[in-house]
Amino acid sequence: MSIYQATASAPVNIAVIKYWGKRDTKLILPTNSSLSVTLDQDHLRSTTTSRADASFERDQLWLNGKEDEIKPGGRLATCIAEMKRLRKETVEDKNPEEPKISDYKVHIASYNNFPTAAGLASSASGFAALVASLAHLYSLPASPSVLSAIARQGSGSACRSLFGGFVAWDMGTQPNGSDSLARQVAPQSHWPEMHALICVVSDAKKGTSSTSGMQRTVETSALLQHRIAHVVPERMESISNAILQKDFDTFARITMKDSNQFHAVALDTEPPIFYMNDVSRAIIALVVEYNRLSVEKGQGYKAAYTYDAGPNAVIYALEENVKEVVQLVVSYFPQKPEEFKDVLGLFGERGSLDLNAQAKVPVGFNEAVAQRFEIGAVKGLIHTRVGDGPRRLSDEEGLLAAHGLPKTLA
Numbered sequence: 142m143s144i145y146q147a148t149a150s151a152p153v154n155i156a157v158i159k160y161w162g163k164r165d166t167k168l169i170l171p172t173n174s175s176l177s178v179t180l181d182q183d184h185l186r187s188t189t190t191s192r193a194d195a196s197f198e199r200d201q202l203w204l205n206g207k208e209d210e211i212k213p214g215g216r217l218a219t220c221i222a223e224m225k226r227l228r229k230e231t232v233e234d235k236n237p238e239e240p241k242i243s244d245y246k247v248h249i250a251s252y253n254n255f256p257t258a259a260g261l262a263s264s265a266s267g268f269a270a271l272v273a274s275l276a277h278l279y280s281l282p283a284s285p286s287v288l289s290a291i292a293r294q295g296s297g298s299a300c301r302s303l304f305g306g307f308v309a310w311d312m313g314t315q316p317n318g319s320d321s322l323a324r325q326v327a328p329q330s331h332w333p334e335m336h337a338l339i340c341v342v343s344d345a346k347k348g349t350s351s352t353s354g355m356q357r358t359v360e361t362s363a364l365l366q367h368r369i370a371h372v373v374p375e376r377m378e379s380i381s382n383a384i385l386q387k388d389f390d391t392f393a394r395i396t397m398k399d400s401n402q403f404h405a406v407a408l409d410t411e412p413p414i415f416y417m418n419d420v421s422r423a424i425i426a427l428v429v430e431y432n433r434l435s436v437e438k439g440q441g442y443k444a445a446y447t448y449d450a451g452p453n454a455v456i457y458a459l460e461e462n463v464k465e466v467v468q469l470v471v472s473y474f475p476q477k478p479e480e481f482k483d484v485l486g487l488f489g490e491r492g493s494l495d496l497n498a499q500a501k502v503p504v505g506f507n508e509a510v511a512q513r514f515e516i517g518a519v520k521g522l523i524h525t526r527v528g529d530g531p532r533r534l535s536d537e538e539g540l541l542a543a544h545g546l547p548k549t550l551a
């Protein structure tokens with residue numbers, strides 16, 4: 142008897158032009174286009190196994206070993222139903238020899254190798270991995286662009302995780318969402334020197350979810366309307382060009398301005414929404430001073446901070462400058478030795494990184510721009526880089542056991 146099963150992993154993406162606001166909350170159609178960098182799934186990823194079987198009684202999903210309810214009409218149910226529809230229409234109806242597995246219920250097990258719902262974009266990698274694994278299970282001829290329209294209905298930002306590299310989500314104009322799709326601006330190989338340092342300020346579940354926060358902004362913020370009409374269209378074009386020309390200075394300026402404006406529209410919401418805290422703002426001060434010094438030396442901007450709907454910072458920097466940026470952050474936010482994940486081996490045997498440094502800042506750096514914090518203010522640093530899109534994994538890497546329940550429950 143055949144086993145119909147597939148496993149895929151998908152990356153996280155962190156936007157540099159932020160998506161914030163929906164014009165259609167059911168189809169998840171945004172009020173502005175957005176653009177992100179896909180991060181390397183060697184470090185942060187969601188892995189999902191899907192299986193279809195005639196014996197299954199209902200669609201079920203386990204996230205990190207715990208069953209997550211698939212609410213009728215909810216986002217998970219919509220994505221699964223859309224994938225079954227694609228299987229039926231593009232495979233089974235066209236070829237009667239194909240098994241009618243779109244009629245079977247599915248069991249899905251997923252695992253995030255980083256904190257879920259902590260502002261580290263788990264919904265993005267999660268829905269991208271879900272859609273990618275179902276696409277393999279159903280042997281769909283669908284392109285990443287078609288799949289992006291389905292992942293979008295799980296979580297808007299998830300549509301961008303269907304591609305590697307630098308990815309735009311074009312807002313589209315059609316009421317049915319047919320042109321609200323992700324598109325690759327440049328592949329990972331175009332600018333592999335683009336690295337990212339994630340400063341984990343908090344890995345707790347956040348107070349105001351992106352979904353409810355952005356709707357409140359749409360309903361109450363006049364500044365958001367200005368952003369949508371007059372700011373984002375031009376920024377989308379300028380940052381795409383900066384990426385194509387590998388112009389880090391322009392990339393950094395736009396990235397930081399857009400993060401600032403996103404948090405300004407959050408503050409302009411009624412009641413106001415605050416996602417950043419004192420630690421977030423101190424990291425901004427460090428990056429600003431670091432760039433000031435670099436511009437003074439005639440070298441342009443060398444680091445760019447960005448914050449999503451939470452206090453964690455993501456700092457983009459070119460590979461050649463990452464060591465300096467890490468050292469700077471660690472000088473103000475000392476780390477426990479085990480909490481700096483030097484996954485790319487930047488510091489060898491940690492020879493040149495002083496995890497408790499008091500004053501390891503570049504010459505000329507104004508140390509008064511921020512106070513020095515205690516161990517634990519930044520709970521960990523994750524160094525990663527631009528990465529590729531979803532990957533199909535082997536059956537050995539599957540998360541479901543023979544009986545169709547997660548291996549972790551077996």
Ligand SMILES: Nc1ncnc2c1ncn2[C@@H]1O[C@H](COP(=O)(O)OP(=O)(O)OP(=O)(O)O)[C@@H](O)[C@H]1O
Nearest residue numbers: 187251257258259260261262263264267351449450
């Ligand atoms: N691997 C996964 N498979 C399916 N769904 C997932 C997966 N990971 C996360 N999700 C869904 O995404 C939700 C978390 O999304 P939420 O937007 O609250 O947090 P986040 O994605 O970490 O933060 P943000 O999107 O603001 O950066 C989870 O509660 C779950 O419903």
Ligand SMILES: C[C@@](O)(CCOP(=O)(O)OP(=O)(O)O)CC(=O)O
Nearest residue numbers: 156159160296297298351352449450
């Ligand atoms: C600040 C953001 O990270 C907001 C992400 O919002 P979500 O994609 O999580 O929202 P829903 O579509 O309601 O699921 C910016 C971005 O990723 O572009």
